Amino acid sequence: MLNLNSTTQDANQTDTCLLSAVNLTCIREERMLFEQLNISISAGDIVQIEGPNGSGKTSLLRILAGLSQPYEGAVYFQTENISQQRENFHENLLYLGHLPGVKGEMTALENLEFNLNLHGINNKNAERTLAEVSLLGFEDALASHLSAGQHRRIALARLWQSRAKIWILDEPFTAIDKLGVEKLEQLFLQHADNGGCVILTTHQDLTIPPERMKKVTLAYRFY
Ligand SMILES: Nc1ncnc2c1ncn2[C@@H]1O[C@H](COP(=O)(O)OP(=O)(O)OP(=O)(O)O)[C@@H](O)[C@H]1O
Structure with a gap:
């Protein structure tokens, strides 16, 4: 279950909530990318962060992965702030950035x-x-x-x-052909069905059934 801009959770959600962002505000180079953003991601969720170039998708993923700090707000793995349980969080996290990081x-x-x-x-x-x-x-x-x-x-x-239960993937489909994309989508569904969650950015249309896909949409803000 995904809860955008709501921090309330019912009893069922509390059991399965893996990652939550509470009141996240991010400012880059004096521009506010997003403000007071609340997201709750549960086991079984596949979440696409969408928005135009420069709207802050990568910035949000990096904050969710604990790789950069928000201007305000915090990220929780289950019930505890990720900054209080770095080792445990990283054991449960797989983060792939937008560069493949391959050594030639x-x-x-x-x-x-x-x-x-x-x-x-x-x-x-x-x-x-x-x-x-x-x-x-x-x-x-x-x-x-x-x-x-x-x-x-x-x-x-x-x-x-x-x-790792939590997969955070920045543009995983870049340069991947159609069959490869379909295979990855199947893997994401399988991971979600096994109690994990996937949070990703992509500019391409996916074939994952809409009812299995949650979206967080960032708007481009000019100030
Ligand atoms: N480390 C940084 N220092 C300063 N500015 C940054 C930093 N990282 C990102 N920005 C700025 O923040 C804004 C949002 O960047 P971000 O990469 O999060 O956008 P995005 O939505 O992922 O874009 P794209 O779709 O092009 O990948 C951009 O204007 C960028 O210049």
């Missing part, structure tokens, strides 16, 4: 193994995971020899191994 001098497999290690995930299935993102046969290719979409696929492969 390493192979596709090395990149994935490196990413999995970095996040404390056993990497013995890395090769099989590359197959999930259609990179079988490219395991030993240097990333610098791969395409933009293949870079993105290396970054996204982590999703198939993730135990």
